[in-house]
Amino acid sequence: MTRLKCIAIDDEPLALKLIARYVHQFPELQLVQTFEDAISGAEYLKQGTIDLLFIDINMPDVSGLELVRSLDKKPLIIFITAYRNFAYEGFELEALDYILKPIDAKRFAKAVDKAIDYYKFKNNDAGGKTDNSLYVYSEYRMVKINLDDIEYIESMEDYIKIHVHNAKTILTLMPLKKVLEKLPADKFQRIHRSFIVAVDKIKSIHNRKVQLAHAELPVSESYMDFVRKWMKFK
Template identity: 65%
Template sequence: MRLKCIVIDDEPLALQLIRNYVSKFPALELVKTFEDAISGGEYLAKHDIDLLFVDVNMPDITGVDLVRSLEKKPIIIFTTAYKNYAFESYELQALDYLLKPIDLKRFSAAVEKAVDYYKYKNLPDEPREDESIYVYSEYRMIKILLKDIEYIESMADYIIIHLAGSDKPVMSLMTLKKVLEKLPKEKFIRVHRSFIVSVNKIRSLHNRKIRLETIELPIGDAYNDVVNQYLKSS
């Protein structure tokens, strides 16, 4: 398996650097490079590409606007010379972004993530050692192992994924309903309008409360019968 990729960057040195980096990874096949977004966009409109490295700031149109205009979006990795990453790119759910000057080690990590994400999206029936989901957080796609999830909490327009053994939860712009669609029904259950819990992390059920490994959560009125029936049958 090789990911077909193209690079779009108006800086010749940056373009050459990424070209050299790509050549070091057998999992990548560099198809084309472009020094302007318009030519790159025209190519993308006519060809199927798996992975796109694209500069954020270009003189004709920005990388963000280019990606937004694409009907069929490949996996996106933005490159930028600016630490303040454009918020508008959030909606595009780029897999990652690389800060210039790009370090080979950091580039390698992004490529590894791209290959893993490609398998996740395109080979769903292939047996995997670790079941996982991807969510968009902090301007990049984050891989989360299902076995690490203790519970998921809703907060306004966001979800907060609480991980066992970690004091740093993952926040993502998503609804509980949407994330529940990504999760296997036999392993996760919604117990409240604000909470989804991992069945494997349930320790006890008492007085309309469900005890997990680190916290006790309420069971909503609308979910009480469903929770009890689910746990009895599992």
């Protein structure tokens, strides 16, 4: 069984005790140390390797944001704080999640489940199965998207909009080329400088238009080879 080594840093002793209690409910986690100040926590991180860090943001000596920025090798990060206004900074540091105090047990569990899933995904440890998911940062936290739910992906300059079946679209800061590299080539195809489609979601192709269940997308000349291959096997 996968076990993630983790530490918690928070200047509030009661918060640390609560985090420790919640962590011990997960057999996949191993809490190796807790710290009431960021400096001691930072020294530990320089000497040892951990997989997951629970860290408060607003601490008197060094803020959690400053500590995370100083790390050469960052573990998975879950920020725990009483302040909402640090969400964007957490997003910039690619925090896995952002939990507001007082810490709710269900909200904590949701963040931990996400950390375990993402750790397995990154380390190719899915019990022999291929993880059929895409992980992106959206709304200041990591979001897991089932590949089978994606209909198409749309470029919006520096951002992409992921159109998901029966759900709201997901906006994330990432170029279209980069997300294409994360997708299986047999399931997704770029058809235009602004669009990637899920191949199995295509209903028809006619006059350089790809018809999906909820959209009609143009096909650029440079991607017509895909259209010819698709029509050949239909």
